[in-house]
Amino acid sequence: AQSVTQLDSQVPVFEEAPVELRCNYSSSVSVYLFWYVQYPNQGLQLLLKYLSGSTLVKGINGFEAEFNKSQTSFHLRKPSVHISDTAEYFCAVSEISGGYNKLIFGAGTRLAVHP
Amino acid sequence: DAEITQSPRHKITETGRQVTLACHQTWNHNNMFWYRQDLGHGLRLIHYSYGVQDTNKGEVSDGYSVSRSNTEDLPLTLESAASSQTSVYFCASSDGGHTGELFFGEGSRLTVL
Numbered sequence: 504a505q506s507v508t509q510l511d512s513q514v515p516v517f518e519e520a521p522v523e524l525r526c527n528y529s530s531s532v533s534v535y536l537f538w539y540v541q542y543p544n545q546g547l548q549l550l551l552k553y554l555s556g557s558t559l560v561k562g563i564n565g566f567e568a569e570f571n572k573s574q575t576s577f578h579l580r581k582p583s584v585h586i587s588d589t590a591e592y593f594c595a596v597s598e599i600s601g602g603y604n605k606l607i608f609g610a611g612t613r614l615a616v617h618p
Numbered sequence: 619d620a621e622i623t624q625s626p627r628h629k630i631t632e633t634g635r636q637v638t639l640a641c642h643q644t645w646n647h648n649n650m651f652w653y654r655q656d657l658g659h660g661l662r663l664i665h666y667s668y669g670v671q672d673t674n675k676g677e678v679s680d681g682y683s684v685s686r687s688n689t690e691d692l693p694l695t696l697e698s699a700a701s702s703q704t705s706v707y708f709c710a711s712s713d714g715g716h717t718g719e720l721f722f723g724e725g726s727r728l729t730v731l
Binding site: 539593604608 | 649708710714719723
């Protein structure tokens with residue numbers, strides 16, 4: 504079965520500083536990878552996804568992620584964060600079985616942006 | 619616009635009571651999922667369905683049940699609520715395409731006293 508490890512449970516950062524949220528997954532086959540964001544008291548929304556092709560994926564709100572197959576990683580980055588980026592971020596991998604797929608989520612990383 | 623709605627958004631109940639959380643989607647998606655979110659555990663899959671009359675157990679299915687009588691709805695039932703089931707519950711759907719991308723509801727916060 505697939506698994507996802509988000510290496511940091513909390514990441515504090517000052518406004519306008521760069522940030523990287525780390526994600527590793529376990530898989531020896533082709534995967535689809537996702538980052539979702541959850542703002543306080545809201546559901547999850549898709550930030551970006553890797554399906555195939557270029558290993559650098561750009562998403563909404565200036566975020567990007569790089570797929571690294573050899574290191575089985577999919578780290579999320581933003582060069583300059585804003586207070587409004589304060590949220591919980593979830594990395595997920597698609598697990599395919601019997602022709603059907605479902606997403607397996609990491610435990611989440613809470614990003615706290617301070618002024 | 620198509621959407622996925624959950625009700626109630628907040629619920630307080632007592633141990634031993636039956637509780638049903640509703641999930642309704644207008645995306646016409648075949649696949650529907652229920653997750654619970656707890657601090658330190660992220661999102662854990664409770665039950666899921668790949669179509670009408672199809673239901674499957676996820677990793678934390680004990681104490682929960684679902685039924686799928688139409689495409690739009692996947693209600694989640696707690697037969698006898700326990701304090702360990704205090705959590706935030708999210709319903710999600712996907713179109714059954716090869717990626718597995720999910721669309722989420724706003725969540726239902728359940729407190730079992």
